[in-house]
Amino acid sequence: MAEVRRQCRCLLKEAGEAEMAAIIADYVAGLDDSVRTAEDDYRARLAVCGTCDQLMNGTCRLCGCYVETRAAKRGLSCPMVPPRWTKIDH
Numbered sequence: 001m002a003e004v005r006r007q008c009r010c011l012l013k014e015a016g017e018a019e020m021a022a023i024i025a026d027y028v029a030g031l032d033d034s035v036r037t038a039e040d041d042y043r044a045r046l047a048v049c050g051t052c053d054q055l056m057n058g059t060c061r062l063c064g065c066y067v068e069t070r071a072a073k074r075g076l077s078c079p080m081v082p083p084r085w086t087k088i089d090h
C-alpha cells in the first residue's frame, strides 16, 4: 500500500523532512555573502511564506521552489503578482 503523505502549509524543517531540510540548510550556509539574504530578512520572508496558501510541504506551488532556498537569495522575489516579499537591493 502506498504511503500517504500529509499535506501541510509548512517549511521543510516543520514537515518532517529533516534530511532534505538539512541539505537545504547546508546549501543556504554555503551561499556567498554577495547573494545570501541577511538572517533577519530571511526569517521575515519565511514568516510570510508560512502564512501563504501557496506553500505546501516546504514548496511554493507558484514557482516550484523550496521556499527556504528561494528566500535565501536576496536578488529573488516571491513569484506571486504582486509579490508578497521582494528583491533586496542592499
Ligand code: SF4
Pocket: 048, 049, 050, 052, 053, 054, 055, 059, 060, 061, 062, 063, 067, 070, 077, 078, 079, 080, 084, 085
Ligand atoms: S507565493 Fe510567495 S509567499 Fe507564497 S509560498 Fe510562494 S514564495 Fe512564499
